[in-house]
Amino acid sequence: MDHPGTFVLIVAAAVLAPLLAYGISRWLPVPLVIFEILLGILIGPDVPGWAHTGQVIDVLSELGLAMLIFLAGYEIQFDQVRGDTLKRSVGAWLIALVLGLVIGTLLAHGGGFDKGVYVGAALTSTALGAILPVLRDAGDLRSRFGSVMMAMGSVGEFGPIIAMALLLSGRAPARSAALLAAFAVLTAAAVFWALRPKPPWFSNVIAKTLHSSAQFAVRLVVLLLVGMLGLAQVLGLDILLGAFAAGLVTRLVLQGAAPESSGTVLSKVEAMGFGFLVPLFFVVTGIEFDLEALLGGGRVLLLLPVFLLLFLLVRGLPMWLLAPRDLGRRDRSALVLFGSTALPLVVAITTLGVEAGRVEPGEAAALVGAGMLSVLLFPLAGLRLRAGGRAGDGPGGEGGARGPARAGRAERVRGSESW
Template identity: 25%
Template sequence: MGEIQILIVLAFIIFASPYIAKFIKIPVAPTEIILGIIFGSLGFFPENEFFKVVADVGFYYLMFLAGTEVDLKIFFTTEKTVLKRSIIFLVLLYILSILLVYTLNLSYLFIIVMPIISIGILSTLYKDYGKDEEWLNTAMLVGVIGEVVSIALLTILNAYLKYGFGASLFINLAALVGFLAITTIVFKGLDLFFWWYPSIKKILMPQYDKEEKDIRLSMALLCFVIAVMIILDLKVVIGAFIAGTLIPTFFDHKKELPHKLSSFGFGFLVPIFFVYIGSTVNLDALLLPGVVPTIFLITTAMLIVRLVASIIFIPNLGLKGSVLFGISLSIPLTLLIATAAIGYETKYISQDVYYSLILASLFEAIICLVMIKVIYNFKLSKK
């Protein structure tokens, strides 16, 4: 009966959330999270392993879709000044975060939490603002680099808390470094191969295809890379993202493919992930001592350090663009939740800090997405 109840409620939320989002004038993603919180608090989402598994698949697919928005050749075509500013931005982000952690005497975990970047939600902004916004394209470029750094640090944290400082830690790190090195070699090899044999691209993904070979190959890549990440005991999210980047990087003749893939994802799997995240939130946690102030501190601090660091992009994006850029990188929903889970499962953080991180990630997503919409539509008056 529990699974039937979950399916019925999910059916309602998946269908109704765009209409509700339009009515309350906030983006669809946070609306789905809010509905997950409401229905979860009312007891409509009992604990269910199948629900969690499908939500995890939705998360991996979201990261895969984020990858489909990134043509890795952009790193070779982007102006060097923009790449330099991107590195400076990330360095500033970590320096400011470290200073803040020591100034406020916070747990060392926050050295990873404060500057953490995830492009899962960021990629959804393309549906609302298109692919011609310079601030959004720059944010995606910086986000790709920042997410790889964040996932690497999360992998190190997870290995350290799980194995301690020993051989197992270095084996896990070697697996990550090895995977990234092999991935780089594979990308270079494919680039050379397709340069010599460009017709192979159209054999693998024909321009006109009744058997949906393009989608089949995309799903095969996703499943294969996820399997490799599980074997290596690494974070699946980085593998799912890398699998997605193969599509625009090597199959650019299939311009409609990312849209086809996202239509299925944002219409089914991704909403389930957002609803599940909302359903895991225990609103009673707000009554625990110190939780609300900690939520406010985390949300405010993460936003401030990004806005301060984004000043570096004012010459490229202007004031409004740099503000939108900074806010758009302040929504590390998925990786922030992952960090909280790692800290709590290993007893490194207390339950109240865990709830604070989970709720902060949700409130930050809602607040920042609304702020982006308001600031984007704001027109500077001309005198």
């Protein structure tokens, strides 16, 4: 049974994290998730030993993971990711997957291909939710660079989830592909329903209950999430896939049926997710973080800088090679840095790997630690490259194709920080 003091400590850490992030933002913009994980470490068994996980906290943490991936799916706007840029993004990720599987298996240290899949999938991920606020603040979200980064980042969030569903089911590849196809068909049916015009009463109920105790739209969102999670589980697929698909379907439903209310509904769902479940997941991740193994030296400590470099090699190199030709050298380098930023999916994937007994806690700690460093270092370096490129480019220089980018930067996009 969970000790009630542990739950109080976890919630207190979740409250303290944004205060710390706000306080230090005057000197350094540190993502909130870093403080949530660090505070979890500080109250966990490897430091004072105040907090220990239990059955109830583990269930809430799983819900937080599902909500995290759900909001990631909602965040992706596939209508803005298309054409040649999408093809290049998929190609870059597929190359990264091959590199990640090979390197992950070589680093598996006797764990075999399954461990290699967990490690390799983590190396191909992109923390799009951590990057978007940075691009918003820089005015780059609607620039040419921002649209390419959105495409690369979207595939970097969606791809690892598909890879894990295909490669880690324990079934024959043909059967896994058939079940994944069945899930895709059922998801497509949900999308078809979401895109169909809804009767007037549907949007009226959403609007009338938006600020009442009924909260029809929020309950519908929860039903879609639980339904897609259940469908994935029945088909033997990973819950990450169900949560991600639920986010995609929910976006279509809300924007199609009640576009004037979709922003308010999303804010309510984000309040439930980012206000409680998601920070709980990250604090619990910190509590379960194997700090002793990481600081004990040896192979685990050595893996941390190795994984940090592998993010750049596995995820970044293919992006450099397949980036659209109208991006100059500095923008390509910035794309590599932004695209190699990885943490939320790394935490999610390593959590599942440890629970399955395929990834050792020390290795998971090294991967998560490298992800934390990537979030701290790569976006700032990418911004400096972008700033230097804008300052040095003339009308016909390397950034000659950046006229639309400058126009995009003129329109500041306001939005709340996610992840």
